[in-house]
Structure formats: C-alpha cells, structure tokens
Amino acid sequence: MQLEVIFREYDIRGIYEKELNEKSVKAIGYCLGKKMLEKNCKNVSVGYDARYSANALFHYLLSGLNKAGIKIYNIGLVPTPLGYFSLYEGLKFDANIMITGSHNPKDYNGFKITIGKESFFGQDLKELCKEVYKHLDDVIEDDVSCENYDILSLYIAFMSEQFKHLKDWNFNFAIDCANGAAGVVIEPLMQALNLKPKILFANPDGNFPNHSPDPTERENLKDIQSILNEDQNLKIGFAFDGDADRLVALNTSHVFCGDELCYLFAKNIPNPRVLGEVKCSKNLFDEVAKFGTIFMGKTGHSNIKKMMKEQNIDLAAEVSGHIFFKHRYFGYDDGIYAFLRTLELIHKGFDLSAMIEELPKLYTTEEIKIPASEEEKFKLVDAFKKAVEQGGLKDVKALCEIDGARIDFGYGWALLRASNTSPYLITRFEATSLEKAGEIQKNVMDLFEKVKGNLVN
Template sequence: MFDTIFREYDIRGIYPKDLNEKSVKAIGICLGRVMKSRGVKSVSVGYDARVSANALFGHLVSGFNAAKIEVYDIGMLPTPVGYFSVFTDKFDANVMITGSHNPKEYNGFKITIKKDSYFGDDLQSLKNEVNKFIASGEVVEDNFKATKFDILSSYVDFYAKEFSHLKGLKTKIICDAGNGVAGITLKPIAKALGLKFNLLYPEPNGEFPNHHPDPSEEENIKELKQALKNGYDIGFGFDGDADRIAVLTPKRTIKGDDLAYLYAKNMKNPRVLGEVKCSQNMYDEIDKIGKSFMGKTGHSNIKKAMKELNIDMAAEVSGHIFFKERFFGFDDAVYAMIRVLELIANGFDLDAELDRLPKLYSTDEMKIKTDDSSKFKIIEALKVELNRDGNGLPKIIDIIDIDGVRIKFQNGWGLVRASNTTPVIVTRFEANSLKNMQEIQDGVIALVNKIMVDCNA
C-alpha cells in the first residue's frame, strides 16, 4: 500500500522507499487509463534536477506506454514550462516529475489533464486504482519509448514577443536559481530580452550543494541579501522547480501578498484571489481599485477557484503567483519576475508603494509539528473551542473556516490550518501593533497547545 504518497495537490514521496519501480509503474498505467477515459491522446513528461528523475521517468513512461498513451519527453525544465506545453495546446496532458522545495530525497508528480489540475478526490481515486493494480500482481514491462519535444524554444519565444518593451532595461538584477532548474529558462529569456543580470548557482544539481532551493527560508536567501548591499537593485530567488519566487529589494523581502498588491496597481479593475494567509492590507487595498477574494491555500485549489471566479491574478504568501491576465492562469516564478521588472520599467518604486500601506505587524508562517493523523482533528477541536466562552482569546469578530480557521479580532487576525503536504499545523498572525499581534499569537498558540495535549498529538 502506497497511501501516504497521494497528497491533496500532487503525488509526493521519498525515493526509493515510496516512489520506486513498483509504485511508479502502477501510477503510470493507472493514470494513463484515467487520461484515456478523459480523451487524452498525448502527454508531455518533464522533470526537475532531482537525482531520482531519470529512474522515475523510465518507470512512469513504461506505465503510460502500457496504457497506450503517446508520450513526449520535454526534458529537464521548470514545472511551469510543462504547464505551458498543455495550455498552448501542444499536448492534452502533462506530468512534471518534481520534488519542488522538499528535501533532496523526495520526488513527486504534478499532473495536469486538459488544462485542469488533477488533485483532491481524483488523486484519492487514483490511489485506490494503484493499490488494486499492485495487489493484482500484474507486471508492467520496461518500455521507455518517448518522443523528444522542444517546448523550451516556444516558451522563450513567448517572452521575447510579449515583453519586447523590456529590452535594454538598465536595472541591476541578481537571481539565485539554487541549483534547481530556473536557470534553464532564465538564461535564454535574459538573452532574448537583452537583460543583464548575475545568476547565482544556475547549474541544475539535485544534491543542492550550495543551499536548499526554498527561498521562503531566510537562510537560503543570504547570498541575495548580500548582493543587494553591493550595488544590485532587485533580487529574485527561485524554488527547485521554479514555480515559486522570492523578491528582494535592498530594503525588504516582498512577500507574495504584497507582490499581489503591487501587480494589481498596474492592472485595470483587477479581480484578485488571495489565500487565507494573506495580509488584510492586500484585501483592503485591492478592494479600493478592484475586487479581492479569499480562497484555500494550494496551487490546485487556486487554479480551480480562478476559473470559477474569473480571476485575473492570484497569490500565495509563499511566492506562488498566478496570472490569468496576459498569461495562462498557472503559477510561474519566471513570469512573476518579468512582471516585477515591468513594474520597475513603468516607473514603480516598489519600496515607496509598500511604505504607503497602513502599518501592520505580522509573523512569518510558523509551523507546529504534529502527525498526519492528528492535524485535521486539531483544527476541528479548535473550531469547537473558538465558539466556547472563556477560551482566553480577545473578542472574536469573525471566523473564516474555508481552510483551517482565520480568526478575526478587533485589532488583527490569527490563522491556524493543517498543512496538506506535511505533518504540521501552520499559523500566522497580524495586527495593528506589536503588542496586539503578540496578544493574539500567545492566546491562539496556547489554545492550540491545550488541544494538542487533549488529543495526545
């Protein structure tokens, strides 16, 4: 049984303990059958820099071939280029073999079928089919047949055409690819647009010898911060498969929700989707120039909501940015970078714009370790406690429970939600003063700790 690898948004596990010949060939043939039932004739398969990529590629392709799906090998590329191969109608479906920002021993599959993410209940149904197939004892023979296809050139051509107005931009740019795959697209796009920037650690290396490719962690952007003290104007950090970005000025690291506000300032009547972790400033300020919406965390949830609500742009605090306006509606860190450079070219002073926002104090995302079997029970118990008098919290104005609980108080808010990808409870807090933020944080954390003791979590 390989139940734990089927997550909310994608398939993810440790190689070769979870993802191995048996499990991945079964995933390939069962997923191939699902694709065929949905009218898929062709699937593109790409991969990031993980050392297990080639082995998993062979196993997955063998499964697809057994299901009689036509397979195209698009090579080592950022995940968004795989999405691009479907959204530009080159293929009916795409699978990217990627561990994203997880530790190096992890890998996984991000699946797109007919321009929709394959996630949630669909992944749970696939899990059942995979377990049945493995139990049957049926064997998938090795068959690595896959037609090579160059999607990178089309992707670079898109930027050369859509952003020709950025040619000759004088801004001094520093980027950190973190030995992930961002450099594969950054270098040719920079050449096509005549951008001059320094690129740290551009060589893909699944051992990640310089630092882990997770720009949301402070220790992984130290080199960028140092470079910004030495004459660079703007810095960009990328995660392992280049669908998540960190943006840095000499003054600050710009979170995804602040980026959404900046982008919205350059859009006409924007309809913007945020997640439950986003600052109240983002929602309030965007509502002055357009319309904001709050939704669930997770790239698959966001893409689905964007279609349903006719959203122009969506953002997660972590740096996943999704543009439908002038793009395709999926998260692409390189595209997000180019749109920042466009703001600068249009005369936006990023720091000055953010300095004009109402002053709020917020924590980074904080994680409380638990286990997968307890995390959702803790959230349900918290919902009960929040409706009980004498719970030790300031007066509650509202509770938003679309994804965990976002608790609104007079002077700020607190978020508690179960991660869909790791065994942790995620928290974040924001208020109009440090004192109020600390009061909210202390009260909510104390309540969560009490529940965890009661639940023996």
C-alpha cells in the first residue's frame, strides 16, 4: 500500500476504500493516539463532515485511537472550525481530529489534525507516515468507545453573543451551504440571531447532489447567482466549502476573493497586522501598508497559523477564501465567523463593492495548474528560480522565494509554485492591464518551457 501520496503538507487526504480503508485508518488512529499521548494529551475531540464515508472512517479511526489508550470525545457532524473551537472552549480538549475531505470530490476524505493548539503538518506528517507503515498489519479490534460532547450548542451560543448587535436585523441575503457541514450551524445560528436569509442546500449530503462543495470554482456558484439575479431584494450571497472553513461572498456584479475580503476586514481593525499568502493581489499588500502592517507568507492553513503566532498577526487570508481572525477570535480559519464579520461590515455601513472599485485597477489571471509529478514539481520550481536569477526574464525588480517564485516587474507580478496537496505547479499573473498580464504570462511560460525541456534532456 502506497501511503506517501495521502500524507500531504497540511493534512491527510485520499480516496475512500483505496488509500483510506480499514487497515490504513486504524493504523493512522493508533499512531496518532500514541503521538498525542507522547505530547501529554489526555484526550482528543473527533468530528466529521457530511461525506458518505464519514461513518466508516470514524469507526476505524476510533478503533485505532482506543487501542492507543487516549480518551475520545465525539463532537459529531460539524464544520471543521468547530473542531478547532473545541480546543479553545473552556480548554477542555487537548487535541482534535476532523474527518473531512474539504472541497474535494465526494470520494475523497481525510484528516485535519491539531495537537494542543498547533497544526500537525509538514515533517510531523511525514514521520507519522513512517510509523503507520510499521503498524499496517497490527490486529486492531473494533472499538468505538467514546463520550459524546455537544460542541455545536456552545459554538452557536458563542457566536450569538459575539454578534448580538446583528440580532433582528432586517437585511436580505442568501447562503449556499453546498450540502456540506455548514448547514448544521447556519440554520440554528440564523434562528438564534433572528436573521432570515434565503438558505440553499442546508441538508448535509455527502453525495453533493446540487454541486461540488468548492465555491472557488465559478460553476459551483451558479445556483446562488441565479437566486441573487432573480430576487433584487437580496443584497449579497455567501457560499461555503464542504467543511465550512472557507468563505466566498458575492453580489450580482462581483465575486469577492479571499484577499479582497481581507482588505475589507482590515479597514475595520485599528492598526492591523495582516498576513497575505503569495497568491494575494498586489493591492492587498500596497493598500494595507497605508494604514497597517502587512506581511507576505506561504500558502496553506498550517503555515499561516504558524506565522500568525510568530508575527502576532491580527488577520490573515488566502485567495481561496480561508480567512483567519486573531482580532476578536482565536486565530484559525472559520468561514462561518468570516461570514458574520462580513455581515457586520455591511451593518456598519461599509459599501463593499464601492470599496473594492476604489482600489487601483489590476488584472489577475485565474489560477493555472500545470500537471507535474510529485517527484519533479519541486525540481522544476528550483530550476526556474535559478533561471530567473541568471537573467532569464527582463524587467525583474525583485524575486520573492518564500513559497516558489513570486517575480515583481513593477507593473505586475508572476507566481510559479508547487502545490503542496496535488501533483501540480500553480501559476498566477497580475498586471496593470490585460495586455501586460498576458505579456508577463507569455514570458514566464516561455522560460518555464525552456527550463522544463533542459531538465528532461
């Protein structure tokens, strides 16, 4: 069994029954339980999203955890942010595992792991993979002993108190829960605040019968866009991914990317310290620098949480809609909390569309994925960086190597980086005009093809 492919940079993720099956998941549970006990954890909270494989994987994981001897609390079907929340609520829990496939197709599932309040990722996951191999053939009996814990009610009570100023607000908006885990929170939370949105696809269904649970793909926004176009009273719409740690906001004229939302949130925080990942627009870095402090960091929720602690960051974001609030919150990505903070901006009188339109006009390409094997993708990026350093591109003002290569040309920038979760290279281009963006893209891709050809030959 080839397990390396499922131990990603930020989490464990694979296809149910192929890579994630009784044998592998029981061993993962056992090794994780032992690791948590080594780190002085007395207990772990375990939750899961709406995927059809959740029940089987939950049983396998608990069997392994019980064999290790750690106390387990079952927090049920909830969004991933409630797993994180369980580590802060009353300091009851020492670790958390969320069984989730996030935004991936329905046959995928996986595990997001937090020990203490630290993401368990990177080298730690690689070392865990080695341990799992050693225990694949262990006899691990079925044992789903656990204690149920109602984190959902505590989360709703917390959010209702934090956003009590929104209670009874007569404002028309729409929400697409994508048949993911968001629905179990959104409906009771809206009732608690006496808000009356138009809610789509609230029923959790791991077959995702209406559309894939990835709101960053425009085709998955068609249903909520139709609702907004049909009912002119609806001012804004919100869409969540499968485990609700990401948010997309949109109206009839614009889809707000994660870096745009980050800028809007930063405008409502005094002297903010803000972190944007390498894919974020130049506007985020330039504009926030005028009223706060801005940092650039690596892509990935685990990397971002780590840097937030190191640099005392108030707010961080990925273009894909992961928004991290330390300001008035706990410093992890929570799409539901970000949704409430967006409502709060509108309630305060912020005109979100006008604020974005006032920014310098930049033209950004969609994220382009170039297939590359796990073995070659990092070699390609390293070779490309060397080619840039040796003068392979004209007009280069600066080369940032925090995460791949982000090349600043003054009038625009280009990014080439290796995905940490998939066999792809990721490219992104932005400039002051479509022509300039196209020119940057052509020059960068020409150099990349030359570098790739040299490596192959």
